[in-house]
Amino acid sequence: MLGFLVLLSSLNLTSSKVFHTDPKKADLERNVMDGSPTFPFNTVSDCINALRNPGDECQIHEGTYQEEITISGLRGTENNPIVIKGFGEERPKFDGTVDIAPVDGTWKREGPIYYGKISHEIWQLFFDDLMMTNARWPNANWSSKTVFDGLNHWAKTSYSRSKDIIVDSGGALQNSGLDMTGAMAVLNIGSWNTFVARVLEHSPGVNNFRYDYKNAYGDVRNRMKHGRYFIESKRELLDAPEEWFFDKATNTLYFIPPAGAQVTESTKLRGKVQTYALTIKDSSHVVLKNIDFFATTVRAIPSFNEWKYVDNIKLDSLNFIHPCASKRMLLLDEVTQCTKVDGRKRMGVQRFDSGSFTFFNNTFHGADGIPLTYIAAQSRLENNLFTENDWTSANSQTKDGGHSTIEARTLKDTVIRNTLLYNGEGHGIRPGFNPNVTLNRVEGQCWGYQQNDGAGIHLTKRPQENAHIERNWVHDSPKYGIRFDSSPGNYGRLGTISENVAFRLGAGGVQMKGDYHKALNNLSFDKQGGKARPRIECSLCVWKYVRGSTFEINRYSTVYGNVADVANGGKIWQNGRMVHPVTVRPMNGITSNNVIDRNIKSSLQDPDNRDFRPLNDSITVGPYPYNPSSKSYWIPGRQLYKASSPVPPDGATLVTAPHRDSLMWLNGYGCETHDVYLGRDHDIVARAGRSSTEYLGRVTGGNVMYLKERVVVGTTYYWRVDVMCHGKVFTGDVWNFAT
Known part of the structure; x- marks a missing residue:
């Protein structure tokens, strides 16, 4: 039987082919274009339709493509996947927008507002590549990123006896003088749940x-005490630069240009008309690589009624810029459809019977919704960048457990070396089952306080079992850094949080609920903004009880080798009320060798500038045990082709000179050899070569260059790190720091 299978396999081997799409070269007068470099296809659709066998490739030449394609029935193999990619070093772009112009040829004007009837129904608008903001109250815009600022650019709710009534806290709504009837309201009234609802009545x-x-989310308990909201998508709310409104009843577009901008013949207005450029169905071992997506995105989905599904899809080095947008402007309260890969073979969320996927080296920027969702048996999310996504967090249509920037439902989830910067959702990474979350950097999660709960890395009950959360930096957020969370009497267990750094966080650094967990060698300190944390709060939170609950947790959890400014077991409650004056318990669990010191920062090299090494051997635990000659200093986050993530950070102005004994950086991806330059003149350092006095030497197999001479107080230094890799030299950026 085995011999038959081998023979059958060999008989089916076919030579793979490479097809090309290049509208610039395509001869449209030819009856037949064969996809060769000489006679390339005119469309990507034709190129993909030509793919037949494992190893086949569709190579897309540089250009802008406005197609909507369904990819179906492609079957690659593990060693010979079917590849759809940019040609060579070129990056083709799929564009989900169209040019917008008034049908009568001229924009009319009324004060600052331009308007005119257009020929498309659009739900997102760009003015010379700047994303415009739906007409809204209170005002906010994309260019200033005030759309993310829930504290200052959302209104506040007050208690209401009626489920269908929102009462403004204060007189802001009353004083606006606006009629909100018919507009769309974005409502953070469920703590970690934010909903969209139509305003039915207001004067x-x-x-x-x-x-x-009822249509928005059904019958759930509202949390108005700390609620917030804004209202948008009505003509009467259009009153500020960068705002726009589309009247779908008359197909009329209204907009106010960005401050200082003029509407001229060269002004480029583009409107979103597409949700997905590429839809993958009934396919396996398919790779998408080196392609850009603007105002459109990709999905891979099953067809349950046909018993067809997707498996082993890889998204490799794709850029998703503003990939998705809500349809609130069209008065729809549906959740935004964004990048999603769904490997289920049957309805429900059977992760055991699902496909497996890889997401490598992709960028997700400016998504109005969850930038990436995946359902899989196994997944690997590696070296991706997520920046400034989801400024409403309106991802719930019913009361649920909340959402995140990266939303995973998997049996085995690997999340390694990703960077999340200033995304809006309350949670950053929420992994699936059996997760390995390692070397990620989560900065500024929910920085504008759009929601009332959250954490940079957040695990609910079931994902905690066998979880390994290791060597991550989580910082500069009003939320928790890393949290094992669950409800009283329904706790997780057997998870490990080790060697992480959690700093400048509002709610707390590391919080552990459950039992039989391990918190090992973590470092946690400071509130948001670098303020000292009060004793009644905690940077390392290993609780004994949750608020007034009498169900003990963490009795058998191990807490070893951690370093923190404040650590405790939670505030004391009696008879369902917090005891006053507020007092705290000691950390619960099996604790040993922890270093808890309110002044812990003074024992570290330069923690405000991301140098967390101990000054001396008084600290031999934590994520960076004392080692004055170590050649390596682990730095999390996405790696580039060149050196990145310098320590001290680029532009740092308060570097502690007596402690600055070395320079450190994140190595270029897959590269081991780096040349280091340092000087006091930007231009000289930028031009320096290995014969220059600015050349400090070569580092191989590490990322630490020790300085032969100490830096001088009150001086600005410039430095760069060049990468020698694969026979090429990648010149580094010139960074600077001031002592």
Whole structure:
């Protein structure tokens, strides 16, 4: 039987082919284009339709493509996947927008507002590549990133007896003088749940409005005490630069240009008309590589009624810029459809019977919604960048457990070396089962306080078992850094949080609920903004009880080798109320060798500038045990082709000179050899070569260059790190720091 299978396999081997798409060279007068370099296809669709066998490739030449393609029935193999990619070093772009112009040829104007009837129904608008903001109250815009600022650019809710009534806290709504009837409301009234609802009734001068809660999210308990909201997508709200409104009843577009901008013949207005450029179905071992997506994105989905599914899909080095946008402007309250890979073979969330996927080296920027969702048996998310996504967090249509920037439902989830920067959702990484979350950097998660709960890395009950959360930096957020969370009496267990650094965090650094967990060699300190943490709060939180619950947790958890400014077991409650004056318990569990010191930063090299090494051997635990001659200093996050993530950070102005004994950086991806330059003149350092006095030497197999001479106080230094890799030299950026 085995011999038959081998023979059958060999008989089916076919030579793979490479097809090309290049509209610039395509001869449209030819009856037949064969996809060769000489006679390339005119469309990507034709190129993909030519793919037949394992190893086949569709190579897309540089250009802008506005196609909507379904990829189906492609079957590669593990060693010979079918590849759809940019040609050579070129990066073709799929564009989900169209040019917008008034049908009568001229924009009309009324004060600062331009308007005119257009020929497309659009739900996102760009003015010379700047994303415009739906007309809204209170005002905010994309260019200033105030759209993320829930504290200052959302209104506040007050207690209401009626589920369908929102009462403004204060007189802001009343004083606006606006009629909100018919507009769309974005409502963070479920703590970690944010909903979208149509405003049914409101009158100018009234401080409350009635909304359609049944269609928005059903019958759930609201949390108005700390709620916030904004209202958008109505013509009367259009009153500030960068705002726009589309009246779908008349197909009329209204907009106010960005401050200082003029509408001229060269002005480029583009509107979003597409959700997905590529839809993958019924396919396996398919790779998408080196392609850009603007205002559109990709999905891979099953067809349950046909018993067809997707498996082993790889997204490799794709750039998703503003990949998805809500349709609130079209008065729809549906959740935004964004990048999603769904490997289920049957309905439900059977991770055991699903496909497996890889996401490598992709960029997700400016998504209005969850930038990436995947459902898989196994997944690997490696070396990706997520920046400034999801400024509403309106991802719930019912009361649920909340959402995140990266949303995974997997049986085995590997999340390694990703960078998340200033995304809006309350949670950053929420991995699936049996997760390995290693060497990720999560900075500024929910920085604008859009939601009332969250953490940079957040695990609910079931994912905690066999979880390994290791060597991550989580920082500069009002939320928790790393959290094992669950409800009283329903706790997780057997998870490990080790060698992480959690700093400048509002709610706390590391919080562990459950039992039989391990918190090992973590470093945690400071509130948001670098403020000292009060004793009644905690940077390392290993609780004994959750608030007034009498169910003990963490009795058998191990807490070893951690370093923190404040650590405790939670505030003391009696009879369902917090004891006053507020007092805290000691950390619960089996604790040993922890270093808890309110002044812990003074024992570290330069923690405000990301140098977390101990000054001396008084600290032999934590994520960076004392070792004055170590050649390596682990730095998390996405790696580039060149050196990145310098320590001290680029532009640092308060570097502690007596402690600056070395320079450190994140190595180029897959590269071991780096040349280091340092000087006091930017231009000289930029031009320096190995014969220059600025050349400090070569580092191989590490990322630490020790300085032969100490830096001088009150001086600005410039430095760069060149990468020698694969026979090429990649010149580094010139960084600077001031002592």
